[in-house]
Amino acid sequence: MPVEALHLARGQFAMTAIFHILWPILTISLSAFLLVVETLWVRTNEVVWYRHARFWSKLLVLNFAVGVVSGIPMEFQFGTNWGAFSNYTGEFFGNILGFEGAMAFMLEAGFVGIMMLGWERVPKGVHLFATSMVALGSTLSAFWIMVANSWMQTPAGVEVVNGKLVVTDYAKAIFSPDMAWGVSHMWFAALETGLVVIAGISAYNLLRRRNPEFFVRSFKVALVLLAFIAPVQIWLGDSSGVDVFATQPAKGAAIEGHWQTNAPGTGASWSLLAWPDKARQTNDWSLEIPGLLSVLGTHSLHGQVKGLADIPVVDQPPMLPLLYYAFRVMAGIGFLFMVLAFWTVFAMRKARGRLDALLSQRKLLLAWVLAIPLPYIAVECGWIVREVGRQPWVVYGLLRTDQAASNISATAITGSMIMFATFYTILITSFFVFARRWLRKGPDLTLLPPAEPTARNASHASIEY
Amino acid sequence: MNPASTESLLSHAWFGLIGLMLVLYVITDGFDLGVSILTLFRPKESERNLMIQSIGHVWDANETWLVALGGALFGAFPSAYAMILSDLYVPIMVLIASMIMRGAAIEFRHAATDSKPVWDRIFGVGSLLTAICQGVILGKILTGLVPGFLHLGFVVVTAIGVVSGYALLGATWLVKKTTGSLEQTARRYSITAVFTTVTAAIIVSAGTLVISPVGVSRWDQHGVLSILIGFAVLAALAVCYILYSVHMGSEHGPFAGSAILFIASFAGLAISLFPYIVPGQLTVASAASDSSTLTFMLFGIGIVFPIMIGYNLYQYHLFRGKVVPVHH
Numbered sequence: 001m002p003v004e005a006l007h008l009a010r011g012q013f014a015m016t017a018i019f020h021i022l023w024p025i026l027t028i029s030l031s032a033f034l035l036v037v038e039t040l041w042v043r044t045n046e047v048v049w050y051r052h053a054r055f056w057s058k059l060l061v062l063n064f065a066v067g068v069v070s071g072i073p074m075e076f077q078f079g080t081n082w083g084a085f086s087n088y089t090g091e092f093f094g095n096i097l098g099f100e101g102a103m104a105f106m107l108e109a110g111f112v113g114i115m116m117l118g119w120e121r122v123p124k125g126v127h128l129f130a131t132s133m134v135a136l137g138s139t140l141s142a143f144w145i146m147v148a149n150s151w152m153q154t155p156a157g158v159e160v161v162n163g164k165l166v167v168t169d170y171a172k173a174i175f176s177p178d179m180a181w182g183v184s185h186m187w188f189a190a191l192e193t194g195l196v197v198i199a200g201i202s203a204y205n206l207l208r209r210r211n212p213e214f215f216v217r218s219f220k221v222a223l224v225l226l227a228f229i230a231p232v233q234i235w236l237g238d239s240s241g242v243d244v245f246a247t248q249p250a251k252g253a254a255i256e257g258h259w260q261t262n263a264p265g266t267g268a269s270w271s272l273l274a275w276p277d278k279a280r281q282t283n284d285w286s287l288e289i290p291g292l293l294s295v296l297g298t299h300s301l302h303g304q305v306k307g308l309a310d311i312p313v314v315d316q317p318p319m320l321p322l323l324y325y326a327f328r329v330m331a332g333i334g335f336l337f338m339v340l341a342f343w344t345v346f347a348m349r350k351a352r353g354r355l356d357a358l359l360s361q362r363k364l365l366l367a368w369v370l371a372i373p374l375p376y377i378a379v380e381c382g383w384i385v386r387e388v389g390r391q392p393w394v395v396y397g398l399l400r401t402d403q404a405a406s407n408i409s410a411t412a413i414t415g416s417m418i419m420f421a422t423f424y425t426i427l428i429t430s431f432f433v434f435a436r437r438w439l440r441k442g443p444d445l446t447l448l449p450p451a452e453p454t455a456r457n458a459s460h461a462s463i464e465y
Numbered sequence: 466m467n468p469a470s471t472e473s474l475l476s477h478a479w480f481g482l483i484g485l486m487l488v489l490y491v492i493t494d495g496f497d498l499g500v501s502i503l504t505l506f507r508p509k510e511s512e513r514n515l516m517i518q519s520i521g522h523v524w525d526a527n528e529t530w531l532v533a534l535g536g537a538l539f540g541a542f543p544s545a546y547a548m549i550l551s552d553l554y555v556p557i558m559v560l561i562a563s564m565i566m567r568g569a570a571i572e573f574r575h576a577a578t579d580s581k582p583v584w585d586r587i588f589g590v591g592s593l594l595t596a597i598c599q600g601v602i603l604g605k606i607l608t609g610l611v612p613g614f615l616h617l618g619f620v621v622v623t624a625i626g627v628v629s630g631y632a633l634l635g636a637t638w639l640v641k642k643t644t645g646s647l648e649q650t651a652r653r654y655s656i657t658a659v660f661t662t663v664t665a666a667i668i669v670s671a672g673t674l675v676i677s678p679v680g681v682s683r684w685d686q687h688g689v690l691s692i693l694i695g696f697a698v699l700a701a702l703a704v705c706y707i708l709y710s711v712h713m714g715s716e717h718g719p720f721a722g723s724a725i726l727f728i729a730s731f732a733g734l735a736i737s738l739f740p741y742i743v744p745g746q747l748t749v750a751s752a753a754s755d756s757s758t759l760t761f762m763l764f765g766i767g768i769v770f771p772i773m774i775g776y777n778l779y780q781y782h783l784f785r786g787k788v789v790p791v792h793h
Contacts, residue, residue, distance in 0.1 A: 061572060061575075062572065062573075062576065064572075065568060065569055065571075065572035065573065066569065068525065068568055069564065069565040069568035069569050070565070072532065072561060072564055072565070072568075073561050073565075075532055075535055075536060075539075076535060076550055076557060076561060078539065079535075079539065079546045079547050079549070079550025079551065079557075080550045080551060080554055080557055080558065081551075083547035083548070083550070083551040084547075086539065086543050086546055086547040086550075087543055087544050087547050089543075090539055090540065090543020090544070090546065090547070090754065091540070091543060091754040091755055091757075091758040092758070093539075094536070094538075094539030094540035094541075094543045094546065094754075095539075095540035095754075095758050095761065095762050095765075096540075097536045097539050097540065098533070098536035098537045098538075098539060098540040098541070098762060098765075098766060099536070099762075099765050099766070100536060101529070101532040101533040101534075101535065101536030101537070102533040102536065102537065102765075102766045102769050102770070102773065103765070103766075103769050105529055105532050105533070106526065106529045106530075106532070106533050106773050107773075107776075109525040109526040109528070109529040110526045110529075110773065110776040110777055110780060111776065111780070112525060112526075113521070113522035113523055113525065113526065113780050113784070114522070114780060114783060117521060117522050117784075118522070118783060118784075121783055121784070122783065133776075161755075164543075166754075166755045166757065166758070167755070167757050167758055167761070168757075170757070170761055406547070406551040406554075407551070408551065408554050412554050412555060412558075415555075415558070416554075416558040419558065419562050423562060423565050423566075427565070427569055430569070430573055434573060434576040434577070437576065438576070
């Protein structure tokens with residue numbers, strides 16, 4: 001197919017994926033957070049937790065809506081623009097996407113109606129169950145999507161029969177080498193996103209002294225969780241990295257701007273900063289730390305790290321500087337979250353539960369407000385590293401991207417891209433307008449929990465938001 | 466059982482299961498798209514509020530049947546998934562665009578103040594466009610993705626048929642869920658929609674005979690015509706029942722009748738299509754995945770299927786009864 005049409009198809013997938021991922025990461029974590037606060041409400045009966053549940057779920061409604069409408073194009077884009085890929089991998093990949101649709105997407109949709117609109121209609125326990133199903137559904141979605149994506153990175157359990165892949169071992173295909181790391185690293189990234197957003201929004205209100213007794217609760221919950229999640233995520237990231245060097249050497253070498261395979265008995269050096277040049281097949285310049293790459297990439301002093309010079313140019317990923325720096329931005333943000341979380345926990349212990357002591361920590365609170373966009377930047381950088389780094393393969397080692405596309409005219413793809421760009425701009429703008437309104441309105445501190453419904457009043461209660 | 470017959474059984478089972486998911490999608494998302502289309506004809510915001518309230522709790526789960534079915538098609542019949550979506554690129558993309566419109570608008574309208582009428586318009590138009598695209602896609606599949614002027618005319622009729630069929634489901638849903646003047650309006654819409662839907666359905670059936678690769682050859686096959694006539698009779702009875710129950714003031718009868726009409730039409734379609742998944746282009750047998758995939762998927766989705774139906778029914782049950790206006 002013509003090259004420009006291939007580039008357009010890739011561009012469209014990148015654009016729709018980059019837009020879509022912004023939303024499920026908050027849905028996954030925010031619904032989990034809502035599960036936590038609603039459990040606290042059911043367990044302790046303290047009405048403040050009920051008000052937290054009602055307040056934050058308004059943000060979830062807006063976020064969930066954009067997530068759903070931007071998710072539908074993803075499922076169908078494999079068929080519209082990547083027909084050859086769909087034919088080749090459908091027996092596994094399509095299978096897994098079918099599981100995601102039926103087991104996860106449907107589970108969320110099946111309970112979100114009760115969660116958002118059913119406060120007056122069901123007992124506390126049933127509503128809590130509905131919330132837990134929405135949280136479970138969104139996490140299950142992440143699970144199945146990552147199973148499919150991990151298989152693309154490290155395909156297993158399949159063999160080529162009559163020009164397409166058939167599954168020979170389901171367990172191996174689902175539990176592909178990358179899967180454990182792909183699923184866990186992504187899930188933790190989603191959790192971090194929501195917790196940072198909640199911490200940041202809470203900190204914003206604390207800084208402005210707006211309902212501080214209310215927001216200190218959500219701030220504390222978010223921080224307690226982050227203090228555990230942020231360091232674990234660093235470990236998950238490191239383990240993902242070791243896995244990448246083992247299973248996708250071209251990607252690993254590209255991420256680190258590493259050209260020369262280290263000789264036996266020596267350690268590969270790590271570049272802190274560099275500028276990789278694919279045309280010249282070397283770095284224009286680099287600041288190196290001897291031996292550190294072997295340690296990072298193989299957890300051993302002299303572990304071999306394959307250099308790009310030993311990989312044919314046609315098998316090397318493109319856009320090396322993008323890969324190189326996107327990785328550093330992501331990892332840097334990950335470390336920043338850990339530092340910020342530890343600093344905050346330390347400060348909270350020093351404040352010894354006194355609200356005014358916490359409120360006086362203005363620099364700290366401001367740091368959290370400014371941190372709000374960072375998880376989104378980190379996630380996008382991570383995905384860029386993951387997917388661009390997999391090129392030129394769409395299924396690593398088995399199918400190249402330029403063999404995977406449907407034969408669609410450049411005009412048609414341009415048309416659909418313009419549609420997505422326009423619609424997504426309107427969606428994200430509207431989201432921010434409505435989210436800002438929600439933020440400024442703040443929580444309803446007069447809200448009373450519903451009376452436990454009886455069989456008589458259940459079916460005639462009005463539908464409330 | 467030898468491998469060939471196991472494979473055949475599995476692929477037929479999946480054809481049936483995907484067909485079932487399609488019926489569930491068409492009836493459930495059909496009524497909420499229908500209600501949304503009808504909001505375009507109600508200038509009073511209070512009426513639109515009630516109409517949207519009647520679907521607010523279930524529209525998302527209803528739409529998700531399409532996602533589940535798309536995924537199932539991808540896994541069970543990957544070449545059909547690829548062929549249909551690639552060859553129908555433009556209608557599919559317009560469908561996606563319209564689904565973005567209706568999905569965003571129905572949620573954003575609740576947060577909107579001055580812009581609410583704008584979001585309502587986007588919601589109605591998006592829903593109408595969704596129905597039109599689905600009709601176009603149906604028409605194109607029935608005519609085997611073949612271009613031509615006569616085929617274009619056929620596709621126009623299938624589009625009108627789907628829009629009016631969804632409007633019928635929507636109107637009868639409103640008869641169930643609303644009261645007073647809105648309910649009476651819904652009854653009037655139901656009658657109109659019955660006639661337009663039936664007209665379109667008759668033209669489509671005749672067209673299928675003449676234009677579709679399915680054509681006479683399938684209908685000539687042993688036993689097929691008698692089964693199809695059976696479903697046609699059922700459809701005719703359903704139509705009579707809808708008209709009767711609307712006139713007699715029944716609340717639930719019209720919707721039940723419309724659902725039966727859809728199921729009968731669907732069954733007729735599926736039987737006419739079989740053994741093709743894309744008439745003239747792709748048979749069930751040739752498009753199906755290997756037994757290993759079909760079996761694994763049957764376990765995974767088969768086990769989950771009754772659970773899916775269960776919690777969907779529960780959500781409907783919970784919000785049963787007439788909608789009551791919300792006072793803020």
